Amino acid sequence: MNLDDWGWSPFFAEQFAPWQERGLLPARVIRGEKNYFRVWTESGELTVRFAGKIRHHAGGRADLPVVGDWVVVEPQPDQRGLIHALLERKSCFARNLPGRRKGKGRERIEQQVIAANVDLVLIVCGLDRDYNLRRIERYLTLVGGSGAEAVVVLNKADLCDKPEQRQAEVTTIAGETPVHSCVAKENSQLDFLFDYLQSGKTLALLGSSGVGKSTILNGLLGEEKQKIGAVSEAVGKGRHTTTHRELFLLPQGGILMDNPGMRELHLWGEEEDLAESFGDIDKLASGCKFNDCAHQTEPGCAVQSAVKNGTLSGSRLESYHKLKKELANLQRRR
Numbered sequence: 171m172n173l174d175d176w177g178w179s180p181f182f183a184e185q186f187a188p189w190q191e192r193g194l195l196p197a198r199v200i201r202g203e204k205n206y207f208r209v210w211t212e213s214g215e216l217t218v219r220f221a222g223k224i225r226h227h228a229g230g231r232a233d234l235p236v237v238g239d240w241v242v243v244e245p246q247p248d249q250r251g252l253i254h255a256l257l258e259r260k261s262c263f264a265r266n267l268p269g270r271r272k273g274k275g276r277e278r279i280e281q282q283v284i285a286a287n288v289d290l291v292l293i294v295c296g297l298d299r300d301y302n303l304r305r306i307e308r309y310l311t312l313v314g315g316s317g318a319e320a321v322v323v324l325n326k327a328d329l330c331d332k333p334e335q336r337q338a339e340v341t342t343i344a345g346e347t348p349v350h351s352c353v354a355k356e357n358s359q360l361d362f363l364f365d366y367l368q369s370g371k372t373l374a375l376l377g378s379s380g381v382g383k384s385t386i387l388n389g390l391l392g393e394e395k396q397k398i399g400a401v402s403e404a405v406g407k408g409r410h411t412t413t414h415r416e417l418f419l420l421p422q423g424g425i426l427m428d429n430p431g432m433r434e435l436h437l438w439g440e441e442e443d444l445a446e447s448f449g450d451i452d453k454l455a456s457g458c459k460f461n462d463c464a465h466q467t468e469p470g471c472a473v474q475s476a477v478k479n480g481t482l483s484g485s486r487l488e489s490y491h492k493l494k495k496e497l498a499n500l501q502r503r504r
């Protein structure tokens with residue numbers, strides 16, 4: 171297995187060049203623990219720790235490696251190693267750290283990076299009671315701000331009377347993002363995903379619990395999941411075989427990230443991210459009388475007129491206002 175299969179690309183190779191002369195190795199983090207990380211290198215899986223001085227220099231949590239990151243590693247005997255640096259991320263998913271209150275009345279928000287270098291996110295939603303356009307907008311906003319691409323997968327089409335209509339509805343809010351519907355529990359219906367798989371490309375699943383993420387994951391991994399485990403065993407010489415990975419090589423090519431934090435991400439981003447997920451509102455806004463129109467009660471608001479004449483749905487605008495407020499609050503507290 172070479173590093174390209176694991177997503178190595180010129181973007182990372184360029185950053186790594188200065189380290190190469192020092193005999194260090196590039197490695198991808200496949201699992202992160204509190205004090206150590208499991209990484210994949212050209213010479214197999216290693217358990218690595220931070221070289222003490224690097225940890226000290228790390229500015230905050232966001233500078234510590236997470237699943238998907240590329241790091242610079244100094245190999246040591248016994249399938250171990252030391253991390254010397256973290257390479258810049260191509261994309262990054264983060265959330266605010268829950269329940270962190272320092273002292274009375276001083277709520278501190280800290281960014282917790284969940285996953286890095288994801289290329290494509292499958293936003294999975296159920297066509298059963300889970301179906302919720304507003305939630306899909308939220309996910310699209312989140313992915314839009316991360317640097318990754320998105321695909322919407324409407325699952326459980328078998329439980330819906332009018333899946334085509336739902337798919338059309340979602341397409342109107344999804345902009346350029348492709349929208350598919352399927353019955354994931356019928357394996358053959360997952361074939362459309364093959365178009366998105368490509369060697370070295372990292373996919374992740376995002377969606378509420380019960381929408382079918384594991385079903386899709388197992389469908390894609392098939393029986394190969396066992397084989398991947400076997401490879402890991404051979405490489406680790408039976409030493410670390412119990413460690414479970416969160417990055418899997420797919421038999422069809424590509425890498426699938428299955429990381430618990432990534433599955434249930436909450437909104438973290440910038441107000442500017444809304445321009446991407448709400449491109450229609452952004453476009454309308456250029457027709458507003460005031461440059462800084464908040465699209466509430468201002469005179470000459472092109473967005474409000476679009477709601478009045480029925481070209482923009484009122485609930486979509488509501489959802490936009492809600493997300494905007496949430497993001498503004500986050501930004502202020504950060």
Ligand code: GDP
Pocket residue numbers: 325326327328329352353354355356377378379380381382383384385386
């Ligand atoms: P996760 O929590 O998102 O990982 O969801 P799971 O993959 O565990 O699926 C939750 C439940 O939905 C399981 O009982 C699945 O068998 C079922 N399920 C998954 N895909 C489909 C589908 O396309 N149609 C129906 N009817 N059920 C499905």
Ligand code: ZN
Pocket residue numbers: 455458459463464465466468470471472473474
């Ligand atoms: Zn306006």
